[in-house]
Amino acid sequence: MKRSALFSVFIQCPEISDVPGLTFIRQYEPLLPFTEPQDALPPFISGATPETRATSTEAAESVSETKDTQRQRVYEAIRDSGRNGMTDDQMQEDLGIEGNSQRPRRRELQALGRIQMSTLRRETRSGRTAVVWVVA
Numbered sequence: 001m002k003r004s005a006l007f008s009v010f011i012q013c014p015e016i017s018d019v020p021g022l023t024f025i026r027q028y029e030p031l032l033p034f035t036e037p038q039d040a041l042p043p044f045i046s047g048a049t050p051e052t053r054a055t056s057t058e059a060a061e062s063v064s065e066t067k068d069t070q071r072q073r074v075y076e077a078i079r080d081s082g083r084n085g086m087t088d089d090q091m092q093e094d095l096g097i098e099g100n101s102q103r104p105r106r107r108e109l110q111a112l113g114r115i116q117m118s119t120l121r122r123e124t125r126s127g128r129t130a131v132v133w134v135v136a
Contacts, residue, residue, distance in 0.1 A: 070097060071105040078115050078133050085134035089124040106133065 073095055078086050086094070092102050109115045113136055120132035 067105060067108075070101060071108055073097070074102060074105045075109055075114060075135075078109075079135050081134075083134065085118050085120060085132040087122050087124060087130040087132055089126075089130055090122075091133075093125070 074091055074097070077091050077095055081090075088099065088103055088106060091097070091106065092099050095102065097105075106115070110117075110133075115133050116136040118132045118134045121129045122132050124130045
């Protein structure tokens, strides 16, 4: 399956119109759901030892049927948050997805260039500071 083409829309943001030289361009994809080829991303496998890599491999294989749906949900949550973006903690809370499922989907989106780390940081439920993610 070919990756869908992006098209851009210029958005006027009155609340920041007084910032000189600031232009917002929002990219939309005409085709949903997520249309990346199945082999575009290798399974997310980590582990410091052969045993933990084996466990990680089993986990990656066990979510092969749900990861595309989860990835789309994570992308849509970030997209819908606009320029405010979302932390991993906010995505997990809003989507009801555990961190060990949400973070790999977010990393896949980052690897595909669909989202990026912003300069914003936000406090999490645990009181720690976290990166805010936005659509690329």
